[in-house]
Amino acid sequence: MATEQVIASMAGQIGVVVCAAREQFADAVEEYMKGKKGDIGIVSITDKLNIERLFTDAVNSYIIGEVAAIISYLMYDELKNDEVTKRIAPAVLEQYECQIERVPDTLIKKTSDLPEIAKRVLGSETEKSPLVSFLLADISEMPKIKHLRASFDAAILNFMGE
Amino acid sequence: MTTHRKWSRELTLIDDALHPCSVPGAWEWWYFDADFENGHTVAGTFHYGSPRPPANSDARFIEIALYGPAGNRRMIRKRYPKEHCSFSEEVCDVVIGPNHMRGNLKTYRIYMSEGDQGLDLTYERIVGGYVTPGQAEPASAYPPNTPPSWIVIQTRAKVTGKLTWDGKTIDVVGIGYRDHNLESAPYGTTGGGLGGSGFGGGGANVFWSKIHGGEWTVNWVCGRATRRGGYQPTGRAICYRGNEIVAVTQKGAAIGSDLTTEGTGVEWPRAVKVTFDDPGLVEGDMNLKVTKRIEFMDLHSRFKPFQRWYAETFVGHPAYFRYRYDYDANLTIVGEKVSIKGSSWMEHHKFGAGY
Numbered sequence: 090m091a092t093e094q095v096i097a098s099m100a101g102q103i104g105v106v107v108c109a110a111r112e113q114f115a116d117a118v119e120e121y122m123k124g125k126k127g128d129i130g131i132v133s134i135t136d137k138l139n140i141e142r143l144f145t146d147a148v149n150s151y152i153i154g155e156v157a158a159i160i161s162y163l164m165y166d167e168l169k170n171d172e173v174t175k176r177i178a179p180a181v182l183e184q185y186e187c188q189i190e191r192v193p194d195t196l197i198k199k200t201s202d203l204p205e206i207a208k209r210v211l212g213s214e215t216e217k218s219p220l221v222s223f224l225l226a227d228i229s230e231m232p233k234i235k236h237l238r239a240s241f242d243a244a245i246l247n248f249m250g251e
Numbered sequence: 252m253t254t255h256r257k258w259s260r261e262l263t264l265i266d267d268a269l270h271p272c273s274v275p276g277a278w279e280w281w282y283f284d285a286d287f288e289n290g291h292t293v294a295g296t297f298h299y300g301s302p303r304p305p306a307n308s309d310a311r312f313i314e315i316a317l318y319g320p321a322g323n324r325r326m327i328r329k330r331y332p333k334e335h336c337s338f339s340e341e342v343c344d345v346v347i348g349p350n351h352m353r354g355n356l357k358t359y360r361i362y363m364s365e366g367d368q369g370l371d372l373t374y375e376r377i378v379g380g381y382v383t384p385g386q387a388e389p390a391s392a393y394p395p396n397t398p399p400s401w402i403v404i405q406t407r408a409k410v411t412g413k414l415t416w417d418g419k420t421i422d423v424v425g426i427g428y429r430d431h432n433l434e435s436a437p438y439g440t441t442g443g444g445l446g447g448s449g450f451g452g453g454g455a456n457v458f459w460s461k462i463h464g465g466e467w468t469v470n471w472v473c474g475r476a477t478r479r480g481g482y483q484p485t486g487r488a489i490c491y492r493g494n495e496i497v498a499v500t501q502k503g504a505a506i507g508s509d510l511t512t513e514g515t516g517v518e519w520p521r522a523v524k525v526t527f528d529d530p531g532l533v534e535g536d537m538n539l540k541v542t543k544r545i546e547f548m549d550l551h552s553r554f555k556p557f558q559r560w561y562a563e564t565f566v567g568h569p570a571y572f573r574y575r576y577d578y579d580a581n582l583t584i585v586g587e588k589v590s591i592k593g594s595s596w597m598e599h600h601k602f603g604a605g606y
Binding site (some may be wrong): 202247251 | 305478479555557560561564565566
C-alpha cells in the first residue's frame with residue numbers, strides 16, 4: 090500500500106481501538122454502579138477512585154499496546170527499519186507493564202490465546218517474512234506472558250495480514 | 252389525489268453490464284433468486300471481484316445456493332481463471348467458466364452447471380426495476396470510478412426452466428428477482444457499502460427482503476447501526492403498486508430480537524421488527540418471525556489467525572445469514588392501508604458486535 094493509504098488505514102485503527110476501550114469502560118462503569126450500595130446518584134471520593142481505576146483498565150487493555158503497534162507499524166512501513174517494532178516499543182511496553190498496579194482481567198483474557206495461536210502459525214508451512222517470524226517467536230517463547238507486549242505483537246501481525 | 256412522481260430513472264442496458272472500475276478492491280455481482288412452486292429456492296451471484304474481505308478484484312466465481320423444501324441445501328462455489336470468463340461492458344452478458352447470465356432487462360437466461368448441480372432458468376419481467384437516486388446517474392457516468400450502486404433489474408419476474416439437484420433434473424416454475432450491485436471495497440471494510448464502517452467504526456445489522464400481496468410489492472432493506480454507530484436506524488423501501496413505483500422511503504429501521512447463537516456461534520435473531528416512519532409516503536411496521544435459518548457464512552473464516560483475533564477483540568464477528576420468515580405487515584403507503592401476511596425469506600448482513 091502507498092504511504093497515504095497506510096496512514097489512513099492506521100488512523101482508522103486508532104478509532105477502532107478507542108471505540109473498543111470506551112465500550113469496555115462504559116460497561117465496567119455500568120457494572121460498578123449496579124453493584125453500588127446506597128444512593129447511586131451521588132459519586133463519592135471512593136467512587137471516583139474506583140471509576141478512575143476502571144478507566145485505567147480500559148486504556149491498558151485496549152489502547153496502550155495497540156496504539157504503540159499502530160505507530161510502530163507506520164514507522165516500519167515508511168522507514169523499512171524494524172528496530173522500533175522488534176526492540177524499542179516492546180521494551181517500553183514491558184517496563185510500563187511492570188509499573189502498573191495490576192494487570193486488568195480483560196487484558197489477561199484478551200491475550201490468553203495468543204501464545205497458542207502464535208505456535209500454530211509458526212508451525213505452519215506458509216512462507217513468513219523475517220519480521221513475522223520474529224513476532225511469532227516472541228509471543229510463543231515468552232516464559233510468562235507479557236500481556237502488553239503480546240498484544241502489541243499480535244496487532245502488528247494483524248496489520249501484516251497474518 | 253396521488254401525486255405522480257418519478258422515483259427512478261429508466262434502466263438502460265448498460266446498467267446491467269460490467270462497469271470497469273480502477274479502485275483497488277472494487278467488485279460487482281449479478282444476483283438472482285427464485286422461489287418455485289415445488290418448494291425449492293435458488294439464490295446466487297456471478298462475481299467480478301470479491302465482495303468479502305480480503306479485497307481481490309481479480310476473483311471470478313459463482314456462488315449459487317439451492318435450497319430444498321425440507322431445508323436441505325447445496326452450495327456451489329466455483330472459481331475460474333480470468334481467461335475462462337468474459338463480461339460485456341454494453342449489456343448483461345456474463346460468462347464464468349461454463350456458467351452464464353445473459354439478458355436485456357426484460358428477459359434473462361441464467362445457466363449454471365457444476366457437477367451434479369445445475370439450473371437453466373428464464374426470467375421474464377413482471378415488475379420492473381429501480382436505480383437508487385444519486386447512484387449510477389446518469390448511466391453513462393460509471394467508469395472509471397464506479398460509485399457504490401444498488402440497481403434492481405427485475406423486482407418480480409416469472410421464472411421457468413429446470414433445476415438439477417444431485418443429478419436429477421426437474422421442471423420448475425416460480426417467482427424471481429434480479430439485481431446488480433457495484434461497490435468500491437469488500438463488505439465490512441472501509442468504503443464497502445453495507446456496514447462499510449464495520450471494520451473501522453460503526454457496524455450494523457442490515458436485513459433485506461421483499462414482500463408481495465395483491466397488487467403490492469415492497470422491496471426493502473432496513474437495519475440499525477450497532478452500539479458503536481450510535482444505534483442509528485438505516486432503511487429504505489421501494490413500494491410498487493402493480494408495475495409502478497408509488498413511494499420510496501429512506502426512513503426505515505429494523506431491529507433483531509430473541510437472539511440465539513444456535514448452529515452458528517454468532518448471534519442471530521429469531522424475530523425482526525421493521526418500521527417505517529415517513530408520513531405521507533410509507534408508515535407502519537412489519538413483524539417478521541424467523542421460521543428457519545437456511546444460510547450462514549462466517550466472514551471470519553476467510554481471515555488469518557491474527558486478523559481473526561484482532562477483529563473479534565476490537566470489531567465483532569461479521570457474518571451473513573439467510574432466513575425463511577413469516578410476516579405480518581401493516582403499512583400505509585401513499586395514504587392507502589396495506590395489510591399483508593405471508594412467508595418469504597431475507598438476508599442478514601451482520602457487521603460489528605451486537606444488535
